[in-house]
Amino acid sequence: MEPVDVVGFEGRWSPATPDPDEVRVVPLPQSRQQEAVDLVCARLPHTTRGEAGWHFDAPEVFDGLASVEAVDRHGVMLGVGFTGHPHFAPEGRSFQRVVVAGEHEGRGVGRAIRQALLERLPAGTTDLVTGTFDDEPRSLEIAGHWGFVVEEHAIESELDLSDLPTPVPPPGVTLHVVPDLVFHDAEDVERMLLASQTNPEAAQGWLFDLGKLRALFSDNEIPVCVVARVDGVPAAITVGGVSDATLMIAYSGVGPEHRGRGLMSLVKQRAHLAARDVGATVSRTANEEHNHGIRRINASLGYVVHSGVYRMSQRLEG
Template sequence: MTADFSIRPARPGDASALAALRREVYPYMVRGEATIRRMIVSPPPGTDRIFLVADRAGEPAGTVSAFRQPRSADAGFGQVAVQVHPDHRGRGIGTALLAEATDYLRAVGVTRADTWAVPESLGFARRNGFEPSREMRYSALDLTAFTGVPDAGPGITLVPLSEVTEQALYEADVAAATDEPGDVPSQPMPYPTWRYETWEEPGLDRDVSTAAVAGGVIVSFSLLLRDGDRAWSDMTATVPEHRGRGLARLVKTETLRRAAAGGVRTAYTSNDETNTPMLAVNSRLGYRPIATQLSCLATLTS
């Protein structure tokens, strides 16, 4: 069958359509138009990222992003994310986009990669050489009735992200994230990439995101990305020496309280199936499971 679509690099003018496509495919994942446009115009440094679009009948029918994973200790490890609109599936668009992405990753020296697949797409992933390795759980919280009131306790001060410095947050992130669950050992994200993906993220709500400070140092934090009345808990973490004190729940409660007061109606989050402490925190806060995805791994041979 002759393909009735074409693949091209994403353009800034695609941002609105691609944001809508993402909401259609993954309604529980929050990424605003401004974030997508910036990724197209100036991809994050150190990731060799590409962003492709499949055009069909004059509109984006699918997209793929492929990049070198900056948190991986293996420089040859990458990630692929494919999205195809439900109305355009069954035409080979996903297969073509994935082939373009994996060919590109091989060319830049990536030898292994992962992708996320919903359970009903697992067959597609396997047919293309990706095998499941672990599960990610997605949850939602209705903030219209959220009543959480944090109790910081002695020695802890809660402040909005707007009152902390870039360097202080980066140091806390480096300390907290090195044991984050994943398919390969992790490493601290290089500073330029972290600055792009975290500190300069257009959706980051600095007045809502919260840090817990003790002795002038950030010991725990919860970052929230906002798109209208929807929000995404991008990361909640505590530096190792301060764990076991309930700080993750504390900062996330305060972040959600501020979000609710600011008009956010639904908050979404995700957790690796092995991250039982955060799964427990989210359950106590009232999050309810709504979806799962499977991390699938492939070796990219030439």
């Protein structure tokens, strides 16, 4: 599985109680959303502007979306926080992101934002999901202090789409570009899709049917989907979305009975071409570090590792 990256956590915790005269957490107004994106990207250099502002650009993808900012008495933005339940997420799971500007760390800002987000959780939330980059050991420590536990270490890699080969399917194999994810044989495609999910994330409850795949995309994204068929039977699929000239691959899988035939490489190669045709210049993906099969395929296609993320969760009491 190559989950769309919609979760994150960064920040700094301090045992000192925040001075309420210095730190106030208030709803983030629309007029300051781009400033919030600037803050996130400055603090987290691995994050693209599209990732940092996805919930602003695609509020329709979430239930109970809430955005807050921490400000001082002069109205200076010290940090930001976001929470919401993505439609494609398992029931009861909502994301939580806390980001504090580097120059304002150690003042209890992150803790104040975290508390404000807990008071604004989407209805029905039983678990929080979040993440921290693997080169942020202090952030990992803080997330653990707050009660998060690591579920997986995801390796993020990317591919330059400027020079791409044309896939050459063997006899009996056909490739189909279906950006709207509407199929004449939808039941067969969904059966293959569900059977293909033997990845670590599926064991954690992150299972996609066609409806959840369609729910991944906002009105501002261009969906990309390629299905491989063997003698007319759905056998492999890759799905992603293009935004800000970047293809974010959400999921790729091959039906168990069709593995070992190079179908994963074929659907990805065709998806790269389809994404480039609609303006993408780079493709990005994330895979659990021990998912050696897909990581080996990605490397053979030219993907280069650029970062890693600890994906984490927290079960809420009561």
